[in-house]
Amino acid sequence: MMAALILACSVVFLLQFFVSYCRSLIAASAKHDLSAEVLDVTGLSRNTSGEDFARVVQLLLLCPDRPDDRSEVRAVGAYFRLLSFVRATLARIVPSAQAWIERERAQCTYFAAVTLDRRIAFSRDLLAQQIEA
């Protein structure tokens, strides 16, 4: 009985902390303006949509990896999958959650686009360093 209670509470708290943690990662990218180049490459408009997330992540994977954003991308990817799961299940029963989920999914896409922007800048710096050397 005690273990069941602990399990139920732990899962609820865990989800809350996980969502807040991912939102804290995404919040840092919200202030960053996307470059015209990234908007062009990804075909995104200023208002991103959750539907573009997979495409932006695919572009992200084509870029040389930056070790310091790898764990962020994984955490936000897991958050996006969680949101998509909730959208496909719970949001059908609670339609009011739909708008919130869509907003969150769009922010995940924006985060991925900002990361892409940073990776492109990183690759360009690397190339410049190699040319100088």
Add this chain to the structure above:
Amino acid sequence: MSGLAAFVILSVGTLLEALVVVCAVRRKLFRRYFFLNLYMILCAFASLGRWQVLKQEGLKSLSYRYFYFYSDAVLTIALFFGLISLYMFVFEEMKLERYFRLGAVVLLAGTCWFSYAVVSQSSHKMLTYFAFELSQNLYFVGLVLTYVLWAAILKLRETRTLLVQLVLSLGVFFGASAATYSVSNLHPTLFSYVHNLMPIMGCLLPLSWAYAFWRVPDDARLTPARLAVVPR
């Protein structure tokens, strides 16, 4: 999980734990977050001990399991004090350190007593289950305390990004650990799977703390109310 995989996971965990301390020292945050760093140092030593026992006795040996769960119980107590140190940061202007210390000791003693009371009902398995029960209960108490701390952060409008990320990742770790222990308690047949999952989860906390110490500037600020699941 094979012995090799266990070695790899232990090694990754140890490296990440060392990385947290290195990042904190580099950023001159070691003394400021002393209890969190102390926990990471203890974790690294425990991992080295586990590595040694794993090498000598093997993954499925009783010695390894005893060593794993007893060292985990000790580490959980250390993390408990790390959590209390985060409380002191959030409430530092209120000068409540003495009360937090006293409360932490009382809560810790109460959890130990409760775990003993539960386990003593099956006294023939006392030694086997005490560490397991204590860890489960301490993780749960830690989770509840982290939740209360998160509520205080939202209420007091604490904006330090580093502190917020440390607290949130601690909450994720406590939640995942408490859930894993309780699943194993509910279905003992799942113990072997759970036992394999725990070292993997043990890598999550050093990973997120290393990230926070490495990347998040000390003066970075955010609005915690925007992070809450239920908008405030």
